[in-house]
Amino acid sequence: MKSSRVILLTTFAMIAFASNSLLNRLALGQNTIDPTSYTTIRLASGAGMLFMIASIQRKNGETVLRGSWISAAFLFIYAITFSFAYLSLSTGTGALILFGSVQVTMIVVALRSGERPRLMEWLGLILALGGLVYLVFPGLTAPSPLGSALMTVAGIAWGFYTIRGRGSQNPLGDTAGNFVYAVPMVGFVLLFSLKNVSISPHGILYASLSGALASGVGYVIWYAALRGLTTTRAATVQLSVPVIAAWSGVAFLAEDISTRLVIAGILILGGIALALSSRAKKV
Numbered sequence: 001m002k003s004s005r006v007i008l009l010t011t012f013a014m015i016a017f018a019s020n021s022l023l024n025r026l027a028l029g030q031n032t033i034d035p036t037s038y039t040t041i042r043l044a045s046g047a048g049m050l051f052m053i054a055s056i057q058r059k060n061g062e063t064v065l066r067g068s069w070i071s072a073a074f075l076f077i078y079a080i081t082f083s084f085a086y087l088s089l090s091t092g093t094g095a096l097i098l099f100g101s102v103q104v105t106m107i108v109v110a111l112r113s114g115e116r117p118r119l120m121e122w123l124g125l126i127l128a129l130g131g132l133v134y135l136v137f138p139g140l141t142a143p144s145p146l147g148s149a150l151m152t153v154a155g156i157a158w159g160f161y162t163i164r165g166r167g168s169q170n171p172l173g174d175t176a177g178n179f180v181y182a183v184p185m186v187g188f189v190l191l192f193s194l195k196n197v198s199i200s201p202h203g204i205l206y207a208s209l210s211g212a213l214a215s216g217v218g219y220v221i222w223y224a225a226l227r228g229l230t231t232t233r234a235a236t237v238q239l240s241v242p243v244i245a246a247w248s249g250v251a252f253l254a255e256d257i258s259t260r261l262v263i264a265g266i267l268i269l270g271g272i273a274l275a276l277s278s279r280a281k282k283v
Contacts, residue, residue, distance in 0.1 A: 006228030007276075009221050010237055016218025018244035022252065023210040026202075028086055033203025035083035036193045040186045041204060043079060045211030047183050050176035050220065057172065067177025071164050076182040078157035079215075080189060081150040088147035090139045095242045097148055099132060101155020102162075103235050109163055110231035117232040124275025125232070128239040131267025135242060135260065162226065162234055171223035179216060236275045243268050 027033050033041075054064045086094050103125070110117070117125070161178075168174045190197075226234055243265045250257050 003228070006225055009225035010229070013218055013222035013225050014237065014240050014244055016214045016221065017238070017241045018248055019214040020210050020218070021241065021245040022248050023206045023214060024083070024086065025091070025249075027206035027210075028083065030202070031198075032200045033207060034193075034196055034198045035087060036080070036186070036190050037197050037199050038203065038207045038210075039079045039083045040183075040190050041207035042211035042215060043076070043179055043182050043186050045208040046216035046219075047176070047179035047211075049212035049216045050172065050179055053217075054172050054176040063173065065177035065180055066170050066173035067175065067179075067181060068164075069181050071161060071174070072178045072181030073185065074157045074161040074164070075178050076185040078154050078161060079182070080186060081154040081157070085147045085150035085154060088144035089151060091136075093136070093139065093143050094147070094151050096132065096136050097143070097151040098155045098158075099239055099242065100129075101152045102159045102238060103129065105156045105159030106163060106231050106235035109159070110235075113231070115231055117230075120277060121232050121236070121275045124271045124273070124277075125236045125239075126271070127274060128236055128268045128271030131264045131269075131271060132239055132242060134267060135246065135264035138260070159235070162222070162238075163231060165223040166226045166229075166231065166234070168223045168226065171220045175216070175220045175223055178219075233275060237272055239268055240272055 024038075027038055028035060051064065058064050082098070085097075089097070107117075107125075165171075165174070229237070243261075246261055247265070250261075
């Protein structure tokens, strides 16, 4: 895959991930919907959108839904634990735990599979992680043990979901299948939390946008981009999400621009650029 195409796909995927963070913050931060309902609508709307697109683009005899129950389970675990974790974690603490867990998971798997990141990739990863810590440091608080555990599980699940996507030959079909298979899983959880359901029109809108566009379409793009990224690079580029989300908050939520945000952005994006500039290594 051409490097320019990989960069473009990766950029769009990171914007989608940041949009998910923004929509989640709007929905749950303003108490417009409960976490289980949000996750259910998010996965269901994503499944519906992807099934429709896959059906339209299906070639003669081609299966609409691909994916696997294992990948769907990782997707479900990530989505549900992510939503509940932020009930007891600050934005900064949650971001640090989530992306730290993602990096550790993916890098450990990469090393075990024989991938050997180059020096520039290690330096870029360290620089980007340092930028993330610097960005979220003012918001760090003594984390809730339960919230921390949930967010760690979310990061591990997302790491494995991403790793499984690297071999995808049909990103649309695989992602559509994963979302459809994940819906009954979250529906089962919803049955046990009906008494805690709290839904508003705004909450439904945020969850639907997150599912159909930021998650559904965004994850298809990510699976497509993964074919041109090593596991280490796939782990590193995701550190751009908090920066993009923070700048989105400035643009759409009228949040203040700070010197810390500018410096952290330079460190994180500079680290990512450094890691990506290293000569590709096949795994």
